[in-house]
Amino acid sequence: MSxxxxxxxxxxxxxxxxxxxxxxxxxxxxxxxxxxxGIADGDVAENMRGVDPIAGGxxxxxxxxxxxxxxxxKLKKAASKIAHIPQPKRKGSRxxxxxxxxxxx
Numbered sequence: 001m002s003x004x005x006x007x008x009x010x011x012x013x014x015x016x017x018x019x020x021x022x023x024x025x026x027x028x029x030x031x032x033x034x035x036x037x038g039i040a041d042g043d044v045a046e047n048m049r050g051v052d053p054i055a056g057g058x059x060x061x062x063x064x065x066x067x068x069x070x071x072x073x074k075l076k077k078a079a080s081k082i083a084h085i086p087q088p089k090r091k092g093s094r095x096x097x098x099x100x101x102x103x104x105x
Contacts (some may be wrong), residue, residue, distance in 0.1 A: 004029050004077070006051050008039065013050030015040050020067050020075075028059075028075040034063060057081060 002050050004010055007029040015036070015071045022036045027035070038044035053059040060078055 004053075005056070007031055008035075008045050009048055009051040010058070011036055011039055012045055012048050016050055018064055018068060020064070021071050022028055024067050024068050024071070024073070024075055028077075 008031070008094070011025050011029045011031055014020055014028070022033055022040065025031075026033045035044060046082045054061060054064075057080070058077055059075065063075055067075050
């Protein structure tokens with residue numbers, strides 16, 4: 001799932017605040033396993049502030065609990081609330097008078 005906004009910062013938060021495995025975090029954030037291990041060791045993104053995926057609507061607490069309970073479980077991204085908002089209809093072309101229909105710039 002590479003559609004996560006700021007994947008390294010999300011991985012930093014998940015490492016600091018959960019007991020998920022490196023593989024689970026790497027799969028969710030779209031990073032390589034060794035990159036997540038490097039973040040945990042402090043070699044990669046050492047001064048980066050973590051981004052809370054729960055507050056951002058990417059994950060739920062229940063999903064994190066499921067992942068902490070089962071090491072083989074793959075985290076699933078929460079459904080977007082913004083994608084379901086209907087878009088307003090676009091206006092059609094304006095009326096062109098009969099006299100100006102032949103005028104082309």
